[in-house]
Amino acid sequence: MEQKSEKAIVSLRDIYVEFDGEVILNHINLDIKDKEFVTILGPSGCGKTTTLRIIGGFLNPDGGDVYFENKKINNLPPHKRNVNTVFQKYSLFPHLNVFDNIAFGLKLKKTPKDEIKKKVSKMLSIVDLKGYEKRSVSKLSGGQQQRVAIARALVCDPKVVLLDEPLGALDLKLRKNMQQELKEIQQKTQTTFIYVTHDQEEALTMSDTVVVMNNGVIEQIGTPADIYNEPVNAFVADFIGEANIINGIMIDDCRVKILGQEIQCVDKGFGKNTPVDVVIRPEDIEVVKPEEAQLTGTVVDAVFKGVHYEMTVMCNNCQWLIHSTVCQEIGSVIGMKVIPFNIQIMNKMFPTPNNEFTARVISSDKNENTMKIEIEGNSIEVKGFCFEENTMLNVVLPPDGLHIAGDGNGDLNDVYIESVIWKGEHNEIILESDERKWLMQSDQDEQVATYVPISFDFTKAVFFPVNEEGDD
Numbered sequence: 001m002e003q004k005s006e007k008a009i010v011s012l013r014d015i016y017v018e019f020d021g022e023v024i025l026n027h028i029n030l031d032i033k034d035k036e037f038v039t040i041l042g043p044s045g046c047g048k049t050t051t052l053r054i055i056g057g058f059l060n061p062d063g064g065d066v067y068f069e070n071k072k073i074n075n076l077p078p079h080k081r082n083v084n085t086v087f088q089k090y091s092l093f094p095h096l097n098v099f100d101n102i103a104f105g106l107k108l109k110k111t112p113k114d115e116i117k118k119k120v121s122k123m124l125s126i127v128d129l130k131g132y133e134k135r136s137v138s139k140l141s142g143g144q145q146q147r148v149a150i151a152r153a154l155v156c157d158p159k160v161v162l163l164d165e166p167l168g169a170l171d172l173k174l175r176k177n178m179q180q181e182l183k184e185i186q187q188k189t190q191t192t193f194i195y196v197t198h199d200q201e202e203a204l205t206m207s208d209t210v211v212v213m214n215n216g217v218i219e220q221i222g223t224p225a226d227i228y229n230e231p232v233n234a235f236v237a238d239f240i241g242e243a244n245i246i247n248g249i250m251i252d253d254c255r256v257k258i259l260g261q262e263i264q265c266v267d268k269g270f271g272k273n274t275p276v277d278v279v280i281r282p283e284d285i286e287v288v289k290p291e292e293a294q295l296t297g298t299v300v301d302a303v304f305k306g307v308h309y310e311m312t313v314m315c316n317n318c319q320w321l322i323h324s325t326v327c328q329e330i331g332s333v334i335g336m337k338v339i340p341f342n343i344q345i346m347n348k349m350f351p352t353p354n355n356e357f358t359a360r361v362i363s364s365d366k367n368e369n370t371m372k373i374e375i376e377g378n379s380i381e382v383k384g385f386c387f388e389e390n391t392m393l394n395v396v397l398p399p400d401g402l403h404i405a406g407d408g409n410g411d412l413n414d415v416y417i418e419s420v421i422w423k424g425e426h427n428e429i430i431l432e433s434d435e436r437k438w439l440m441q442s443d444q445d446e447q448v449a450t451y452v453p454i455s456f457d458f459t460k461a462v463f464f465p466v467n468e469e470g471d472d
Helices: 046-054 098-108 113-126 142-153 173-191 200-206 224-229 234-239
Strands: 008-019 020-032 038-043 062-069 085-088 160-164 192-196 209-214 218-223 243-252 255-260 261-264 274-280 286-287 295-304 310-313 319-326 331-338 344-345 355-365 370-377 378-383 392-397 402-404 412-420 427-432 435-441 451-458 462-465
Touching: 008 046, 008 098, 008 192, 020 046, 020 062, 020 192, 020 209, 020 218, 038 046, 038 200, 046 160, 046 192, 085 142, 098 113, 098 142, 113 142, 113 173, 113 200, 142 160, 142 173, 173 192, 173 200, 192 200, 200 224, 209 224, 209 234, 218 224, 218 234, 234 243, 234 274, 234 344, 243 319, 255 274, 310 331, 402 435
Parallel strands: 038 192, 038 209, 085 160, 160 192
Antiparallel strands: 008 020, 008 062, 209 218, 243 255, 243 274, 255 261, 274 344, 286 331, 295 310, 295 331, 310 319, 355 370, 355 392, 370 378, 392 462, 402 451, 412 427, 412 451, 427 435
């Protein structure tokens, strides 16, 4: 197979997109190499389809530049870019047969008939549809229709093909088959594929490079192995594959404490006594005798998954997931052992363990021992505390002092859920309001990229008056 080129065929520089005051892409930068299969991966609402539309010319960014082979193409319309797109809905012409669907773009370019026949025949061979030339597209299976759409995109020899979740409409078995077929087509044609999906298996199966996006930013770029084995933060670790993500304290270089137990690792440079996220993949946990283990736990569930058993183990009120070829009896106490190399340490996505912010007292009632404070322009009542009017307060609120308002009427409304990470004991949720980010703990699953109302439980807060010099 031909060696892949290292030069960038598509470059995005400081791309910024905003819709109705909401930031969709927040100054992203991306280089896509020639003849590469790149997958843009992320949850719904992360900005991946917007990125694809900007490359295709269907959307102009509010800021930043798009380069194609080192030429700026911001104002170049889609039909003048050497790019074709395959959508989830294939948009085939039902009144045309397979041959004419594939040949449509060539006919628009007034390509000679002999050349059209030659190119369509070659493309039919590549997508394994030889002999289907006269077949009505309505008589084809979903997988065959998809291959026609890919052939139509490739027949005009574009430098780049954009694929927007093209396997989403297929059933599971056909989707798995088409993953491999897509990769083979890309390798045969040596065309740059830029593929958008929220399916991690598709990304890991097909890609040379994976671009993980969340909340309008690129979290990590790397090979599938890099993304899986060396995630840069808890979001990537949680989104790619299954992982045990546990709160820990980095005691010193190569020493981390989780669940009260100090364990050896290989990571350095985090400082002493630093809160960190610890990631351990289920398949990296070895089941041993309790006396030989770093941690012990009780098996509460076991499910056969074909190539391994998936066991849920409770350890110090923390839920762990273990993959093993040997099933352990439910209720039994087991030991868990992990070699240092398989323990991944990463900085926390939220920099402090609590919500720390400043608020102004706008009114107070000493008789009722209540006050109202201003947070982001909202007047919020606080019971059990009373400071003088106009006092500036530093407030420390733990994550369990923040709740999603069940009645839909919160202290702050329309707060954006940026990430939801299961930490073995609870979900750790990062939210974003107009002026800051918030950290919340919850036993409930919440949907990322949605807006919710939040309420404060100030009985768990600590208030510090700020004096005139700005000191506590």
